[in-house]
Amino acid sequence: MVKLNILNMENFLDTVNACAGKVYMLCQNGKKQNINGEEKIQDSLWRQYFQNKKCLRIILEIPNPTDYMNIVSYYAGDC
Secondary structure, eight states, X not given: OEEXXXXXHHHHHHHHHTOSSOOEEEOTTSOEEEOTTXXXXXXXXXXXXXXXXXXXXXXXXXXXXXXXHHHHHHHHHHX
C-alpha cells in the first residue's frame, strides 16, 4: 500500500493506465476500486483533484510488483 499526493493528474493517470494489472484505490469506506482504465472513476478523480486546488491525496494497493515500481518511480520523478 502506498499513499500519494498527486499534483500532476494527467501524468499520474497515464502511468496508471499503462500498468499491466489492476491498481486499486482505497476508498474512505474501506472499499477498494480498480482505477486502471476505469474512465468513470478517473473522471471522479479529476473532479476531486480540481476541487482540492489541483492536489489529490490517494491510497493505492498495487499487486503487480512491476506496476508498483512504475508508479513509485513516476511519483519520485514528479516531485
